[in-house]
Amino acid sequence: MSTLVAPPEATAAITTELELNVDARTATLLGVPIRFTRREFDLxxxxxxxxxxxxxxxxLLRxxxxxxxxxxxxxxVHVRRVxxxxxxxxxTIATVHGFGYRLDDTDRVRITHVR
Known part of the structure; x- marks a missing residue:
């Protein structure tokens, strides 16, 4: 009996929910464009x-x-807006109580540099 296994690129397409295009400064969430302010995008x-x-x-301020x-x-305020x-x-932007912030679930986001 054989088991079907999705190729790595297909798996990435399924798990990646947010794509950040650095060159165009655009973001898409589940394929839908989402608008971030300059600081929100940078953060x-x-x-x-x-x-x-x-x-x-x-x-983070620095x-x-x-x-x-x-x-x-x-x-x-900016973390809340994002x-x-x-x-x-x-x-997920996790709050580390008494310290600051950390990004989790990195498999759900992809950075691209497509012009």
Whole structure:
């Protein structure tokens, strides 16, 4: 008896829910275009590129915003907005209580550089 196994590229197509195109600065969620503001896109891209690593709010301000003058709650607001737009699909931005944020479920997001 043989078992059907999907090729790796087919499996990736099934599990990838969010695609970020860096060059075009576009995002699609389950094939539907989704609009992120500049900072939301930058935040999601940064967390995706450093998936599994936990960052403090201050580290995110420095890395994504390029400064630390906005206040740490700015990060909370942007994370909340990204979560709302993802609506439970795509990768999960996990809150690490008392520390900061981390991107989980990296198999659900893909970064492309297609022009």
């Amino acid at each position: 999601l891209l940064f967390l995706t590129e450093h998936a599994g690593i936990c960052f403090t709010r201050l580290q 890395s994504v915003w390029g400064h630390e003058f906005s206040g740490e709650r700015t990060v909370d 979560r709302v737009k993802l609506a439970g699909f795509g990768p």
